[in-house]
Amino acid sequence: MQLTDFVNTIGKDLKNRYGERVHKLTLHGDFSCPNRDGTIGKGGCTFCNVVAFSDESQSKLSIAEQLTLRRNEVERRASKYLAYFQAYTSTYAEIALLSSLYEQAVAESNIIGICVGTRPDCVSDEVLNLLSSYLMRGYEVWLELGLQSANDKTLKHINRGHTFSQYESVARKARARGIKVCTHLILGLPRESDSDYQQTLKQVLEVGVDGLKLHPLHVVRGALMEKAWQANRLPVLSLEKYSQSALKLIQQTPTNIVYHRISATAKLTELIAPLWCEKRWPVQNRLCQLMSESGGQGYMLQPNLEIAHVSP
Incomplete structure (x- = not known):
């Protein structure tokens, strides 16, 4: 069983559209975050230690050097790439600097587009106009918004520093320009349960989204x-x-929406709990097993369909 048997993954989507495998190459633009530098808060989100999720040493390299490094890691598996500005808040800078960094990325050969990870409160109209300019030049563009939860009480409790309405405003503006929006959601936040996760998904779908x-x-x-x-x-x-919990969300997600990730990992040197988050495969294998038994993406939206079992 493979995840693509049950889920519309980003890898599957890109291969269908470009005719070959496309990989994301993660970049560090040496950005900061307004929830860490005092602009809107200090200390960041209560769950956050970005060092655990990105290589800080990478920020010392130029964009071209980073792309070469990452490309060498996957060159046997792909020949087209998306430049993914992942670490911290990758729209949190003057527009001229952002333009320079994004331009350096697309100047490299075989880069077909950019993905930009950021916060809903750090995406100005200027940023959206800049991103849409790459669309006009034929590049793939994804705006990855860290929402985590649609519950404003949860967002305040984890010191997120923004509200759902801010997310909604930016997501609508981006999609109106043709920019694809990928929304990040966290399961297991304090005081939340399955009903909260499902309510968050419901609100995100109502706003409109292209990836999760x-x-x-x-x-x-x-x-x-x-x-x-x-x-x-x-x-x-x-x-x-x-x-x-993830199964329920996937089954309630329309099949046209692309899943960029169904779980996440952290290095054991940084990870405290739960330790199963060190590895990718156990949760992916379990989800595939569950979906083979009860249905994959979008299944709960079509309750009269029979489950298509997939043999291992």
Whole structure:
């Protein structure tokens, strides 16, 4: 069983549209974050220690050097790439600097587009106009928005620093310009349950979205949540619970929406809990098993369909 048997993945979508495999190459633009530098807050989101998710040493390299490094890691698996500005808030800079960095990325051979990871409160009309200019030049453009939850009480509790309405405004503006929006959601945030996850998905779908990323909450060294976990005040999801919760969301997602990720990992040197987040395959295999038994993406939207079982 493969994930693509059940889910419309970004890899599957890109291959269908470009006729060959396309890989994301992660880049570090040496950006900061307004929720860390004091502009809107200090300390960042309570779950955040970005060092656990990106290589800080990469920021010392030029965009061209980073692309060469990442391309060498996947050159046998792809010949076309998306430049993915992943670390921190990749629209949080003067527009001239953003233009320079994005331009350096698309100047490299075999780069067919850009993905930009950011916060909903850091996407101005100027940024949207800049991104749409790459669309006009024929590039693929994805705006990846870290929403995490549509519940404003949860967003305040985790010190996120923005509201759902800010997300909604930016998502609508971006899609009106033709920019594809990929929304990041976290399962397992404090005080949330399956009903909260499903309500978040419902609101995101109502606004309109092109892609989704699901992440299990995991506690990393240096995050504010580390103290709560150490004091036994922060439960984390088991692999089985996460798989069951993610399954419900996937089954309630229309099949035209692209999943960029169904889980996430962290290095064991940074990861505190849950330890199953160290590896990608256990949760992916479990989700494939569950979907083979009860239906894949969009199944709950078509309740009269029989389950198509896939043999291992």
